[in-house]
Amino acid sequence: MTAHIIDGKAFAAGLGDRIAEGAAAFADRTGRAPGLAVVLVGSDPASEIYVRSKGLMARKLGMESFEHTLPAETTQDTLMALIAELNANEAVDGILVQLPLPDHLDSLQVIEAIDPAKDVDGLHPLSAGYLASGLPGLVSCTPLGCLMLLKDQLGSLSGLDAIVVGRSILVGKPMAQLLLAENCTVTMAHSRTADLAEKVGKADIVVAAVGRAEMIKGDWIKDGATVIDVGTSRVIRDGQKYLVGDVDFAAASEKARAITPVPGGVGPMTIMTLMHNTLIAAYRRKNYPVPELGA
Ligand SMILES: NC(=O)C1=CN([C@@H]2O[C@H](COP(=O)(O)OP(=O)(O)OC[C@H]3O[C@@H](n4cnc5c(N)ncnc54)[C@H](OP(=O)(O)O)[C@@H]3O)[C@@H](O)[C@H]2O)C=CC1
Numbered sequence: 001m002t003a004h005i006i007d008g009k010a011f012a013a014g015l016g017d018r019i020a021e022g023a024a025a026f027a028d029r030t031g032r033a034p035g036l037a038v039v040l041v042g043s044d045p046a047s048e049i050y051v052r053s054k055g056l057m058a059r060k061l062g063m064e065s066f067e068h069t070l071p072a073e074t075t076q077d078t079l080m081a082l083i084a085e086l087n088a089n090e091a092v093d094g095i096l097v098q099l100p101l102p103d104h105l106d107s108l109q110v111i112e113a114i115d116p117a118k119d120v121d122g123l124h125p126l127s128a129g130y131l132a133s134g135l136p137g138l139v140s141c142t143p144l145g146c147l148m149l150l151k152d153q154l155g156s157l158s159g160l161d162a163i164v165v166g167r168s169i170l171v172g173k174p175m176a177q178l179l180l181a182e183n184c185t186v187t188m189a190h191s192r193t194a195d196l197a198e199k200v201g202k203a204d205i206v207v208a209a210v211g212r213a214e215m216i217k218g219d220w221i222k223d224g225a226t227v228i229d230v231g232t233s234r235v236i237r238d239g240q241k242y243l244v245g246d247v248d249f250a251a252a253s254e255k256a257r258a259i260t261p262v263p264g265g266v267g268p269m270t271i272m273t274l275m276h277n278t279l280i281a282a283y284r285r286k287n288y289p290v291p292e293l294g295a
């Protein structure tokens with residue numbers, strides 16, 4: 001089987017059109033655009049690129065973007081004061097603190113300080129708890145984007161065997177919860193998992209979120225499986241720079257029914273689901289019914 005290549009960029013663009021309509025309707029009704037605040041501490045070049053693209057996308061869709069770039073030596077107190085200010089700011093509907101923070105900062109304390117109603121990254125322990133309890137809350141952007149792509153490919157996921165490789169708070173854990181809520185039978189794999197290849201080989205759905213270039217080999221994949229590759233690693237081959245996923249894309253494409261490429265798969269969806277979450281947060285904070293975004 002030669003896999004269908006899932007076009008995350010195109011799917012994200014379609015979702016973006018509906019988000020822009022929702023943002024315009026919100027602005028008509030309230031006199032202000034939905035607002036997203038992104039906080040970056042320090043100057044990691046990759047993070048700067050993501051933060052800039054989030055700001056650009058917010059403006060493109062008719063939202064307001066508040067960008068706060070703080071020096072690497074920012075103190076915990078300064079960062080906590082900024083979060084308090086953003087929580088209190090009526091024009092801010094969503095707050096994202098780009099991770100990882102410099103080592104001297106306590107990320108959990110920062111995340112716990114974010115108003116859960118504005119937690120568009122779904123990182124607050126309350127957001128994680130809502131998700132695990134099946135209650136409405138904000139869901140981490142990357143897993144939400146992966147789920148949208150999976151449902152678009154497969155329709156119902158009920159009864160399928162899924163494996164999530166990686167168990168981070170940002171990606172692996174919420175991904176597993178979303179798949180469980182869709183009635184998949186979910187295996188969560190991590191660095192201590194025994195016989196990973198064999199476990200991957202039983203799955204109808206493989207979500208890889210590890211961050212190790214091409215660690216999942218093509219011949220591990222079950223014939224006809226759907227493969228979602230979250231990982232992004234920068235590698236240099238023959239003097240050329242490449243961004244590659246956690247899955248050996250060429251070999252896995254021979255086995256899978258559908259697979260996401262890197263770049264152009266999950267990455268563009270992460271940015272768009274952040275916009276989706278910001279729009280939802282804006283409507284919910286006003287107690288307005290959330291518009292149908294068709295995803
Ligand atoms: N495209 C996108 O939109 C996004 C991409 N990413 C990318 O996804 C990747 C994962 O991100 P994130 O979840 O934050 O990463 P983390 O580093 O927080 O987590 C990595 C996970 O992979 C597990 N792991 C490490 N080595 C192995 C191994 N040999 N076999 C199986 N599991 C292993 C770890 O296990 P253990 O818990 O045991 O240590 C851990 O649970 C990164 O490449 C990141 O850049 C992340 C967010 C968004």
Ligand SMILES: Nc1nc(=O)c2c([nH]1)NC[C@@H]1CN(c3ccc(C(=O)N[C@@H](CCC(=O)O)C(=O)O)cc3)C=[N+]21
Nearest residue numbers: 050097098099100121243262263264265266267268270
């Ligand atoms: N609080 C927090 N929330 C995050 O969601 C978060 C974070 N911290 N820290 C870092 C990771 C990483 N991440 C990506 C977002 C977009 C692309 C993306 O758009 N990638 C493009 C390629 C971009 C390129 O070429 O570099 C693609 O895959 O097509 C990738 C990775 C969000 N993260």
